[in-house]
Each structure stands twice: as structure tokens, then as C-alpha cells.
Amino acid sequence: MNAYKAPLADIRFALFDVLDSEQTFARLGFGEINRELVDAILEEGARFTETVIAPLNHIGDQHGCSLDKDTGKVTTPPGFREAYLQFAENGWAGLTSPADFGGQGMPHAVGVPVKEMIDAANLAWGNFPLLSHGATEALMHHGEDWQKEVFLKPIVEGRWTGTMCLTEPHCGSDLGLLKTRAVPAANGAYAITGTKIFITAGDHDFTDNIVHLVLARLPDAPAGSKGISLFIVPKIKVDRDGNLGDANAVRCGALEHKMGIHASATCVMNFDDAEGWLIGEPHKGLMAMFTMMNTARLAVGLQGLGLSDRAYQNALRYSRDRLQMRSLSGAKFPEKAADPIIVHPDVRRMLLTQKALIEGGRLLGYHGASLVDELMHAEDAADRERADALLGFLTPIVKACLTEWSIECTYHAQQCFGGHGYIQEWGMEQLARDARITTIYEGTTGIQALDLMGRKVMQLKGAGLRVFLGMIEDFCKAEADNAAVAEFIGPLREVAQEWQQLTMRIGQNAMADADEIGAAAWDYLFYSGYAALAYWWARSVAAAEASAHPQAFKNAKRETARFFFARILPRTRTHAAAIASGAAPLMTLNADAFGE
Amino acid sequence: MNAYKAPLADIRFALFDVLDSEQTFARLGFGEINRELVDAILEEGARFTETVIAPLNHIGDQHGCSLDKDTGKVTTPPGFREAYLQFAENGWAGLTSPADFGGQGMPHAVGVPVKEMIDAANLAWGNFPLLSHGATEALMHHGEDWQKEVFLKPIVEGRWTGTMCLTEPHCGSDLGLLKTRAVPAANGAYAITGTKIFITAGDHDFTDNIVHLVLARLPDAPAGSKGISLFIVPKIKVDRDGNLGDANAVRCGALEHKMGIHASATCVMNFDDAEGWLIGEPHKGLMAMFTMMNTARLAVGLQGLGLSDRAYQNALRYSRDRLQMRSLSGAKFPEKAADPIIVHPDVRRMLLTQKALIEGGRLLGYHGASLVDELMHAEDAADRERADALLGFLTPIVKACLTEWSIECTYHAQQCFGGHGYIQEWGMEQLARDARITTIYEGTTGIQALDLMGRKVMQLKGAGLRVFLGMIEDFCKAEADNAAVAEFIGPLREVAQEWQQLTMRIGQNAMADADEIGAAAWDYLFYSGYAALAYWWARSVAAAEASAHPQAFKNAKRETARFFFARILPRTRTHAAAIASGAAPLMTLNADAFGE
Incomplete structure (x- = not known):
């Protein structure tokens, strides 16, 4: 009853008409990647997601994953494994990974529409390959050569998958509190001990091995977030030559019962002197994770x-x-x-x-x-x-x-x-x-808002915002004489100006009271989202008009842009007013007085 | 892990400090109902909901209801029936029903906090007695004497429950399309045939009998919503003396699998020449339902x-x-x-x-x-x-x-x-x-918005709004010299004024284009909600200040009111802007152009 059809027309419009991706690919040295090739990838992506994984979405929700408590093995819903094998065989796992490690070397701009299609077709299924990306990046940027050879290549080829083991029962947003320990062992490895929760794809039946990236503390680690190191802990032990050995002392202890994504295996993972390898520098694990x-x-x-x-x-x-x-x-x-x-x-x-x-x-x-x-x-x-x-x-x-x-x-x-x-x-x-x-x-959204307001705007002095405001100004100047977008230029300029003013005002207020940052963060984030969308909608109209698309397509973009400016962009009025009210309405009430 | 504690302090504040319910009860002739009695009811309601039905909430979600396809009988989750029997025995079923029919004769203002507690404790369980209220009201206002005697009393006493059978597969919001037929039978009854869907509490194991109120068409019915009549169809046939007879030809054909309220039996009900009794006038069933x-x-x-x-x-x-x-x-x-x-x-x-x-x-x-x-x-x-x-x-x-x-x-x-x-x-x-x-x-919310804008504002010329605006004006005048609420009076007056202006503007626009009503409806509804809350928050501060509550209580009300005015009320900015943009941004795009 719930079909999925990949929105190829709009994906192509976004990539080629608005973002000029073909030119970008050429400029960035992806010489051989032209529109024809990208089209072929998108079409094959559409076929795979529409016909192979979309039909498994409801099945996955109904069946969920199951855990054999005796063995710690997780079984995925019917059809999930077969779909993954097909995915891996067709090279999708390494679509945007470098060719050196067995990947297809595609730009992320091509990977991202494929990702959108996978998520739309079957979010829970998509979580298994998604988690491999984190491991891929960590290994690529921080792994030693032998680690790349032994762990990275099988992941890129889709023969193994990865996980990210951060959260513990008492710490999620605040990883500085984590307790998992890593003790040096004789062979240059470490013995990892601790419990991680909410581990997506922590166990499954897709592949023989799983590469866990685990945050843990070394014995001499300083307290807090500056004492956390990153380790590779494979499900099946692997030697430096890549030979598989015994099962490692890591095991799924329980599956969470969740509101949704039932087919995504959300595992409690127990590490009990499991063999792990340090990746990157000691105590710098959190930074490696942030990359x-x-x-x-x-x-x-x-x-x-x-x-x-x-x-x-x-x-x-x-x-x-x-x-x-x-x-x-x-x-x-x-x-x-x-x-x-x-x-x-x-x-x-x-x-x-x-x-x-x-x-x-x-x-x-x-x-x-x-x-x-x-x-x-x-x-x-x-x-x-x-x-x-x-x-x-x-x-x-x-x-x-x-x-x-x-x-x-x-x-x-x-x-x-x-x-x-x-x-x-x-x-x-x-x-x-x-x-x-x-x-x-x-x-969470609150954490994103703090990252935006506290780090990206305050600490980094709004460098990113300035770039975006420059893009808006360039666009407004370039399209000054374009009748097709004239109606949007004024409102876009206004919102850009207010965006800048709000940013400055919050910055000033924050100097007197650091809580002003947190108090403004959520509204500032959404203000920014709608402001950014105003830009993209104005650009969409300009791009549609300049394109060879039929008139009906151009009309649809223009009318939707008008709807956006008339009915969605005014949400900024509420966010601006909330920001203007400052921290006092949030901070004055005593914590005891919120209720019983 | 998910406890419930009835918020008695705030319930009492709402009833006695803000709404002056004790005075109202006296004025309306509920002479014997004083604060002490209401307090006793609230406390017993809190005990029942906190200790009897709240603990069943998770169990209900996990078990859901089950249907025996062979018999059409629905079994509710463990503990649900026992809780209902206790509820009925303690007289809760008829709390606000007239004493003439076996009820407690309490004002609705007392029934409503009890209802809030029931819903908070266990929404799905609460749906079973809730549906009886519809049947109670229909019978009270439209039933013949024998129907009241035979059907109403057992419902008020909680020995039977009721349902409302309106929706059919092809019609929900638009009941004018319904197809269920009613053919006169020899004994003054009617033979009802058709399929109703989404029937809450359509079958269950709480009581021996269930009284279905069914909308159906008589043979000579005009088409559309003016040809619909209302019938009483009991699960077990009952004669005019109240004697139970054979099973009626009505039966649960399926249970819906839903996102939530798993323990609420949402039934497909099949009527196959079932014996039913006309209630109210022929072809006036929809009006009876609306009451x-x-x-x-x-x-x-x-x-x-x-x-x-x-x-x-x-x-x-x-x-x-x-x-x-x-x-x-x-x-x-x-x-x-x-x-x-x-x-x-x-x-x-x-x-x-x-x-x-x-x-x-x-x-x-x-x-x-x-x-x-x-x-x-x-x-x-x-x-x-x-x-x-x-x-x-x-x-x-x-x-x-x-x-x-x-x-x-x-x-x-x-x-x-x-x-x-x-x-x-x-x-x-x-x-x-x-x-x-x-x-x-x-x-749905969209239907409520149309009811507000199209019927309550346009057709009835805003009579209700005028009353509410009068209440606001009276309050603002009465509290003009009250320093405790001074900060809220200005913003409250402003929002009241804009509310009135928006209403007039929509009315004017609607004369030129009826779609302006539907285009403004949703935003107008929420504008109204926040405007009304501004009034209640200002009144809450005034009432708290005038009360004998401790200073901490007064502070909490004031600080929450400040938060409301600073952070929530500005949502009216967005709604007002959306209303001002009129119908064009919604109506111009051709239906074909929304997507593939």
C-alpha cells in the first residue's frame, strides 16, 4: 500500500540545474564523471531501492530483528541479508570510497541522492551500510597502513560492516563521562572492557565480521573528554595479515525494543577483555570521532x-x-x-x-x-x-x-x-x-542547536554564516534584473539582514551571560534553516527558468516558492521574537517549581 | 518506569481559584455540591487512576485486544475487565448523568478532571467508557421513554457500554456518502445492513451487552447528509420491557492494527439485517449526532x-x-x-x-x-x-x-x-x-478548523468570538490597577484586537472567494488557541496572586506566564502572516503539478 518511487526528476534538477554539479565535478578533478554516468547510477539506484529494498520495509517493521541469547547472534528480517549481498556485490557499499581501497571513487554529491533513495525505501535496512561509513572514514583518516589494509578494504567492498560504539548507559551527549576501559596487552593490542548501548548494527547476519569502533579510556587517561581513545574491535579477531582468528570477546547482550526502525538492530554490546587496536593517538579519540x-x-x-x-x-x-x-x-x-x-x-x-x-x-x-x-x-x-x-x-x-x-x-x-x-x-x-x-x-536537535550556536557561530565567529550570506548577496546581485525572481529578492535580502543582526545580538548578549547561547540556540537554528531555504527556493526558481524544463515544471517551482515565502518563511517571525526575549523567561523559574 | 500522579494541585487551582466553580455550582442549582465533596471525588479519582488503570497502560500496549474470528468476540488485555467492573461498581460510569437514570448528577466541570486523569492514566482503557457518553447523550436527548428505560439506564449504571457507528470505508469526514441501509421490519424495528469501520469499543468483554448507535439510510431517504437516520442496535436483542433475547446480527469482523492505543478495540462492524430501533426523527440522524x-x-x-x-x-x-x-x-x-x-x-x-x-x-x-x-x-x-x-x-x-x-x-x-x-x-x-x-x-484538526472558521465564525457571525472578546475586555478593565498582572494586559489587549481584525478580514475576503475560508482556517484556529491561552495565563496570574497559595506557587504561575507571553504567544506572528497571505499561495498550483 505504501509504494516508493525515486524522485529522479527533482534529484536531477537539484544536482544539475541548481548545484551545477557537472561543472563542480570537472573542477574538483572528477574528470570522467559526467552527467551520463551519474544518470546511470541514479537510475540503477532507483531500480535497486524501488524494487529490492522498498518492498522489505513493511516486512522489516513487522518482523524486527531477533537475538539468540545463547549465542549473542542477531537475525535480521526475511530478505534483508539477500538484499545486502546484492548491494555489496553491485559495489554500492564503496560508492564514495577511494578507488585505492576498492571503492568507486564517486563524489559525495552523487552518493547523497543514492543515500536519500535508500533511506526513503527502507530506513532500517539503510542503517546497516550507513554505519560502515563512520568506520570507513575513521580508518581512512586515522588508521595505520596495516589497519587500512586489514579492516578498511573489506568494509569498502561490503564484505564486512562497521559500527560506532560511543554511548553508555549513563552517557550519551556527554561522552566525557564514559567508563569503558582499555588495558595494553602483550601483542600491541588492548583489552577492552565495558558496556555500550544503542549500538546500531552491533550484530547481524549480513557479513562474517563486524568492525566496531569503540571509545574507551586508557589506564593513564585524564578525566573527562580529553582522556578518551578510539579502538578497532572486530567481532572475529584478525591478525595483521588479515587472517581471521577466533571470536573476539564482544557480544550483543540485548536488543532494544523501539518505537520504530524495528529492523535496525539496536544492540547492547558487552566487551569483556575484547582484543582491540588503538586507532589514532591516545586520548584523542573524541577528536577522531568528530572528524x-x-x-x-x-x-x-x-x-x-x-x-x-x-x-x-x-x-x-x-x-x-x-x-x-x-x-x-x-x-x-x-x-x-x-x-x-x-x-x-x-x-x-x-x-x-x-x-x-x-x-x-x-x-x-x-x-x-x-x-x-x-x-x-x-x-x-x-x-x-x-x-x-x-x-x-x-x-x-x-x-x-x-x-x-x-x-x-x-x-x-x-x-x-x-x-x-x-x-x-x-x-x-x-x-x-x-x-x-x-x-x-x-x-539530538538540542545538541545540533548548541553545536551551531556555541561552536560554529560563537567560537568560530560566524565564519560559515559569512560565507552563506555572501552566497545570498552574490545571488541577489546576479539576479537583480531577472524578472522571474524579482518578487523573491526583497524578502530574501530582508531575512539575510535579520539573520546577521540576530547573530550579532546573541553574540553581544552572550558576553554578559553564557546562558544566552543555549537560550537562543534552538530558535536560531530554525531561523537559519528557513533563511537557507529562502535562498534555495529563490535559486530554484531562477534555475528552473533558465533550464529547458517544460513550462509546467517551471510553474510548479515558482508556485511552491511563492507558497514557501508566503506560508513557511513567516515562521522566522516567531523564532526572531523568541530570540529577542532572551534567556530570562527560560532561566528564572527554580528547578523545584516546574512541578511535583 | 512511566508513573502517573494526578496533578490535583493544579486541577484544584483551575477549578476553584480561576474558574470559581464553587460559585458556579451554586448558581446553576447544584446546591449540595461544595468544594469538600468535589475534593473527595478528585482524590478518589486520583487513587483509582493512579493505582488501578495507570499500571495497566503498558500491559495494554503490549497485549492489545484480540479477536476470535469464529465468534466475533474481542478479548481485552489482562486486567482491563476487572478495572472496568470496579469503575462501574463505584459509580464512575454515570458521574455526570442525571440521577433520574441512575447517574450521580455531577456537573461536567467535575467530570472533566476525572476524565483527564483517566486519559492520562490509560487512554486506551478510557475509550471504552468514553464511547458510552455519546450513546448516553443521544438517548437522553432523542430517545423515546421506553428506549431510555431499556437502553440508557444500563449504560449509565455501567452494566452496558455504547458505541458510535458513523464511519464507512469510503466516508469519514463526509458522512453524506454513507451507504448502510435500514429497512422497516414488522415489529416496529428496522433491519440494518452495512459495514462500519473504525468503531471504538465495537466489541469487548467488559459487559454482557453493547448498544451501538448507527447511522443508516431509510429506503425513502434523500441523497446526501439530509437522508441519514440514527438507530439503536444492541449486540444482544432487547425487547421493550428490557428482557435480553438472542444475539443480534451485528458482529466484529476485524480489529485494526494501529500505531497506538493498542488496547482500544477498533473494530470493523458488520451489520447483517440486524435489529435496530429508530432514535429521533427519520432523516435527522446527523443532526442528532451533532448534538x-x-x-x-x-x-x-x-x-x-x-x-x-x-x-x-x-x-x-x-x-x-x-x-x-x-x-x-x-x-x-x-x-x-x-x-x-x-x-x-x-x-x-x-x-x-x-x-x-x-x-x-x-x-x-x-x-x-x-x-x-x-x-x-x-x-x-x-x-x-x-x-x-x-x-x-x-x-x-x-x-x-x-x-x-x-x-x-x-x-x-x-x-x-x-x-x-x-x-x-x-x-x-x-x-x-x-x-x-x-x-x-x-x-481531524482540519475538520475542526473548518468547523470553527466556516460554521462558528462565518455562518454564526462570530457570536462566540464576541463573547470571548468581551471576557477579555472585562478582565483587562477589572485588573487595570493590579500591578501583579500589569505586564500582561497590554499584550493581551493587542492580541485580542488583532484576533478581531483578522476575523473581519477573513470574512471580507471570503465574500469574494469561498476558498479563503478554508485557506485561513488552520492558522485562524491556532491563532485563536494561543489568544485564548494568553487570556487564561493572565487570569491564572491574577487568580494565583489573589489566592492563599504559597509564594512559590504564585511565582511559578507568573514565570510560566512570562514564558508563555515571551516564547509561545509569538507563534501568532506566523499564523497572522499566513492568514494575511490569503488563498492564492494554496490554490494556484494545479493538482497535477504537485508531483508524479
Whole structure:
């Protein structure tokens, strides 16, 4: 009942018409990657996600994963393993990994639409390969040569998968509190002991081995976050020549029962003097982890986008089919028993909200991914620095906004279905349950807001914001004489100006009281998200007009942009007012007085 | 892990300090109902809900209801039936029903806090007695004497329960499309044939009999909504003397598998020449149904309130216990490993949002219930008319806002828990799943918005709004010299003025284009909700100051009011801007152009 069709037309529009990716690929040295090749990848991605993993989405929700307590082995739902083997065999696992390690060497800007399709088709399934990316990046940037050879290659080839073992029962956002210990062993390895929770893909039946990246403390570690080191702990021991040995002392002790993503194995992992290898420098593990956080957070943002899009597709179909009541302005389909509900303004409000947040959000997310390519491949150091600042600034916005919007979009989509949105048969409620994790894991929305406000704006003095404001100004100047976008330029300039003013005001207030940062953070983050979307919607209209797309396509972009500016962008009014009210309304009430 | 404690202090504050219920009861002729008696009822309600049904909430979610396909019998989760028998034995079923029919004759203003407690403790369980209320009201207002004697009394006494059978597979919001047929039979009864879906409590094991109220068409019925009649269809046939006979030809064909409220039996009900009795006039069934809709919709609003409160209580407890990171403005609990997360501004934002919406929403909901008492018992016809207009105006606001805020509050509460909010163990995700139905059933939020804007404002020329604006003006005048509320009077007057202006503007626009009504409806509804809350928060501060409560209580009300005015009320900025943009941004895009 809940189909998925990859939105290839809009994906292509985003990549080629708005982001000029073909030019970017050439500039960054991806000489052989042209539009034809990318199109072929997108089409094959669409085929795989629509026909192989999308049909497993409901099955996965119904079956979930199961744990054999005696062996600690996790079994995934029917069909999941076979789909993964096909995925690995076709080279998808290493799509954006360097060719040196067996990857396809594609830009992240190409990886990201494939990721969106996977997440839309089957979020829980997508979590298994997703977690490998973290391990890949950690190994690529911090691994010794033998570690890359032994651990990285099998992951890139999809023969093994990876995990990230950070959280413990008493610490999630605050990793400085973690207790897992690592004691040097005779062979240069370490004995790792501790319990990690919420470990995605901690065990499964896809591959023979699993490479856990584990944060732990060395015996001489300083307290807090500066005493944490990063270790590789394979499920099956591996020697330096890559030979598989005995089972390691790491084991899944329990599976969490969750609201959604039932098919994603969320494991309690017990390490009991497990053999692990230090990766990177001692006590610098948290920094190593942070280097892979940008892409992990962008990836979770993409999960939100994918879920929103699948929900929207189905809500749109239903709203065209479902007959209920007559349009207040007169019957639109008098020959039918009633009008399809898409004639009703409030149903259109829900659909257009989704459409505006999805298509605008797609550009927000894809642009973020393209900055990873700039950062890794731009020739000029100044370009890389600029990309770094902008990527750091945009990452919490992409992560938080695309996931929060997925809560909103799946909500509206369910609402379009009425009572049918609440029952399992139609699949809409699963999308809402699955979406609910995305604003929590990989740093809650509150954590993203603090990262944006405290670190990216305050500590780094708004370097990323300046780059983005420059992009807006460049666009406004370049399009000054373009009648097609004239109506959007004024409002865009206004919001950019207010964005800058709010940033300065918060900075000033924070000098007197550090709590002003936390008090403004959440509203500032969403203000930034809507401001960024205003830019992308204005650019979308300009790009559509300049393209060879049919008039209907251009009209749809323009009307959706108008909807965005009229109905969504005014959300900035509320956020600006909340920011202006400062910290006092939040901080004055005594903690005892919140309730019993 | 997910406890419930009835918020008796705030319930009493709402009833006795803000709403002056004791005076109202005396004025309306409930002479013997004094504060002492109400206190005793509230305390017994708290005991029953906290200790009997709250502990069954998780069990109900895990077990759900089950259907024996061979017999059509539904079994409820363990403990549910026993709790119901206790509920009925203690007279709760007829708490607000007239003594003439075996009820306790309590005002709705007393019934409503008990209802809030039941919903907070166990929403799914609460649905079984809830549905009886609809049947009670229909029988009381439209039943013949023998029908009242035979069907009403056992329901009031809790020996039987009721249902409301409206929805069919092809029609929910648009009942004019319904197809169930009623053919006159020899004994004055009718043979009812058709399929109804989404029938809450359609079958269960609580009672021997169930009284279905069924909408169906007589053979000579005109098409559309003016050809629908209302019938009583008992599960077990009953003669005019109340003797039980054979099983009727009505049977549960399937149970829906839902996102939440698993323990609420949502049935497909098949009527196959079932014996039914006409209630009220032929073809006037929809009107009869509408008379009970106000209280049913208020009741669902209360469900939202209850869930919000339970979620908040648990989030607050967790936020005080969970240690994570240090306050940015310096460690607040240096002796602990980290500060409790309630020190962080963004956690406070989430908690205060819940607190402001719950305590303000409690007054919104209780005030609505008190209007039912006015409508039924006020001596003066002008008072009843005034109450009728105000109740009609407020009902969609109460229903939609309290339920939408329950989505928001359960969301924030989950978010406070981080990853623990997503797993079943802590119970927070169940509250979010359960809440999700409340914005759908008994008329979606979009339907409430249309009811408010199209019927209560446009058709009835804003009579209810005028009453509410008069209350605001009276309050502002009366408190003009009260320093304790001075800071709120200006903003309250402003929002009242804008509320009135927006209403007039929409009315003018609607004369040119009826779609302006639907286009403004949703934003107008929420504008109204926040405007109403501004009034209740200002009144709360005045009432707290004038009361004998300790200073800490008064401070908490004042600081929460400040938070509301600074951080929540500005949401009206966005709604006002959306309304101002009119229908064009919603209506211009061709339905074909929304997507593939």
C-alpha cells in the first residue's frame, strides 16, 4: 500500500540545474564523471531501492530483528541479508570510497541522492551500510597502513560492516563521562572492557565480521573528554595479515525494543577483555570521532529527507484518489460522488508544506554533501577553508532541520490519510515512527542547536554564516534584473539582514551571560534553516527558468516558492521574537517549581 | 518506569481559584455540591487512576485486544475487565448523568478532571467508557421513554457500554456518502445492513451487552447528509420491557492494527439485517449526532491534555535526575559528575513549553466543560444562549489545540529523554503513539478548523468570538490597577484586537472567494488557541496572586506566564502572516503539478 518511487526528476534538477554539479565535478578533478554516468547510477539506484529494498520495509517493521541469547547472534528480517549481498556485490557499499581501497571513487554529491533513495525505501535496512561509513572514514583518516589494509578494504567492498560504539548507559551527549576501559596487552593490542548501548548494527547476519569502533579510556587517561581513545574491535579477531582468528570477546547482550526502525538492530554490546587496536593517538579519540561526525550528521539529515519524500508521495496519491466533500468554492468534479480531497485548501496546505520543505531541503542537504567534495578535493586552500567553514556551519542545520521537518512531513502525510493514516495497513504510521529517531540519534536537535550556536557561530565567529550570506548577496546581485525572481529578492535580502543582526545580538548578549547561547540556540537554528531555504527556493526558481524544463515544471517551482515565502518563511517571525526575549523567561523559574 | 500522579494541585487551582466553580455550582442549582465533596471525588479519582488503570497502560500496549474470528468476540488485555467492573461498581460510569437514570448528577466541570486523569492514566482503557457518553447523550436527548428505560439506564449504571457507528470505508469526514441501509421490519424495528469501520469499543468483554448507535439510510431517504437516520442496535436483542433475547446480527469482523492505543478495540462492524430501533426523527440522524459532538470533541481534547501531562511529569523527573554536561554559565552541581539536564536552557525550553501548554490548556478545556453545565442548567435564557455560542466557538479550538499540543508535548518529553525516549522500556514512545490518534478521530484538526472558521465564525457571525472578546475586555478593565498582572494586559489587549481584525478580514475576503475560508482556517484556529491561552495565563496570574497559595506557587504561575507571553504567544506572528497571505499561495498550483 505504501509504494516508493525515486524522485529522479527533482534529484536531477537539484544536482544539475541548481548545484551545477557537472561543472563542480570537472573542477574538483572528477574528470570522467559526467552527467551520463551519474544518470546511470541514479537510475540503477532507483531500480535497486524501488524494487529490492522498498518492498522489505513493511516486512522489516513487522518482523524486527531477533537475538539468540545463547549465542549473542542477531537475525535480521526475511530478505534483508539477500538484499545486502546484492548491494555489496553491485559495489554500492564503496560508492564514495577511494578507488585505492576498492571503492568507486564517486563524489559525495552523487552518493547523497543514492543515500536519500535508500533511506526513503527502507530506513532500517539503510542503517546497516550507513554505519560502515563512520568506520570507513575513521580508518581512512586515522588508521595505520596495516589497519587500512586489514579492516578498511573489506568494509569498502561490503564484505564486512562497521559500527560506532560511543554511548553508555549513563552517557550519551556527554561522552566525557564514559567508563569503558582499555588495558595494553602483550601483542600491541588492548583489552577492552565495558558496556555500550544503542549500538546500531552491533550484530547481524549480513557479513562474517563486524568492525566496531569503540571509545574507551586508557589506564593513564585524564578525566573527562580529553582522556578518551578510539579502538578497532572486530567481532572475529584478525591478525595483521588479515587472517581471521577466533571470536573476539564482544557480544550483543540485548536488543532494544523501539518505537520504530524495528529492523535496525539496536544492540547492547558487552566487551569483556575484547582484543582491540588503538586507532589514532591516545586520548584523542573524541577528536577522531568528530572528524566523521559531519558526514554522519549529514547522513541522518538525508534520512529525514527520504522519509519525508516517501510520506509525501503517498499522501499526494491518496489526496488525489480519496473523494470526500465538495470544494467550498463549488464542486470541482461534479461527475464524482464527491471531490478528491486535494481540492480543499487545508489539504493543499499540508501537501505544499511537505513539497516546499522536501524540495528546498533536498538542496540544503545536497549542497552540504557537495561541500564535503570541495573540502576533500578543491585545489585552492582558500576554497577548502571556505568549504570547511560553511560545512561546519550547515551540518547542524541540515541534520536538525531535515529531521525535524521529517517529523512534520510524516505528520501531515498521516493527517491527509485521516483514520487510515493511523493504521498499519497503509504504512504511513511506520514512516512517522521511523522518522522519530532521526531527531534523537547522532546528536539530538538540542545538541545540533548548541553545536551551531556555541561552536560554529560563537567560537568560530560566524565564519560559515559569512560565507552563506555572501552566497545570498552574490545571488541577489546576479539576479537583480531577472524578472522571474524579482518578487523573491526583497524578502530574501530582508531575512539575510535579520539573520546577521540576530547573530550579532546573541553574540553581544552572550558576553554578559553564557546562558544566552543555549537560550537562543534552538530558535536560531530554525531561523537559519528557513533563511537557507529562502535562498534555495529563490535559486530554484531562477534555475528552473533558465533550464529547458517544460513550462509546467517551471510553474510548479515558482508556485511552491511563492507558497514557501508566503506560508513557511513567516515562521522566522516567531523564532526572531523568541530570540529577542532572551534567556530570562527560560532561566528564572527554580528547578523545584516546574512541578511535583 | 512511566508513573502517573494526578496533578490535583493544579486541577484544584483551575477549578476553584480561576474558574470559581464553587460559585458556579451554586448558581446553576447544584446546591449540595461544595468544594469538600468535589475534593473527595478528585482524590478518589486520583487513587483509582493512579493505582488501578495507570499500571495497566503498558500491559495494554503490549497485549492489545484480540479477536476470535469464529465468534466475533474481542478479548481485552489482562486486567482491563476487572478495572472496568470496579469503575462501574463505584459509580464512575454515570458521574455526570442525571440521577433520574441512575447517574450521580455531577456537573461536567467535575467530570472533566476525572476524565483527564483517566486519559492520562490509560487512554486506551478510557475509550471504552468514553464511547458510552455519546450513546448516553443521544438517548437522553432523542430517545423515546421506553428506549431510555431499556437502553440508557444500563449504560449509565455501567452494566452496558455504547458505541458510535458513523464511519464507512469510503466516508469519514463526509458522512453524506454513507451507504448502510435500514429497512422497516414488522415489529416496529428496522433491519440494518452495512459495514462500519473504525468503531471504538465495537466489541469487548467488559459487559454482557453493547448498544451501538448507527447511522443508516431509510429506503425513502434523500441523497446526501439530509437522508441519514440514527438507530439503536444492541449486540444482544432487547425487547421493550428490557428482557435480553438472542444475539443480534451485528458482529466484529476485524480489529485494526494501529500505531497506538493498542488496547482500544477498533473494530470493523458488520451489520447483517440486524435489529435496530429508530432514535429521533427519520432523516435527522446527523443532526442528532451533532448534538453530542460538542462533548465528544471536548472529551478528545481532554485526552490530549491528559497525555501531555503524563509525558511532562516523566520528562520533568528525568530532567532532574539525568546528569549530562555542565551548565554553560558554570557548574550548578559541582559535587556531581555532571549537572542535571534541567539546568540547560534548551531543556528548560522544552519543559516550560509543556508546562505552559498544559496548565493553560487545562483552563481552556475545563472552561469548555463548564459551558456545558451553563448550557444545561443556567436559569436565564440569555445566559444559555451566550454559553451555547461560546461553547460552539471554543469546542473546535479545545479539540484541535489540546490534541495538537499533545503531539508537541509528547514530542518534547521524548526529546528530553534522548535515546531512552525512543525505546519502549521508558514508556514515553507509547504516549507519543497514543497521542497521534487524537488529532484524527472525532474530526481531524482540519475538520475542526473548518468547523470553527466556516460554521462558528462565518455562518454564526462570530457570536462566540464576541463573547470571548468581551471576557477579555472585562478582565483587562477589572485588573487595570493590579500591578501583579500589569505586564500582561497590554499584550493581551493587542492580541485580542488583532484576533478581531483578522476575523473581519477573513470574512471580507471570503465574500469574494469561498476558498479563503478554508485557506485561513488552520492558522485562524491556532491563532485563536494561543489568544485564548494568553487570556487564561493572565487570569491564572491574577487568580494565583489573589489566592492563599504559597509564594512559590504564585511565582511559578507568573514565570510560566512570562514564558508563555515571551516564547509561545509569538507563534501568532506566523499564523497572522499566513492568514494575511490569503488563498492564492494554496490554490494556484494545479493538482497535477504537485508531483508524479
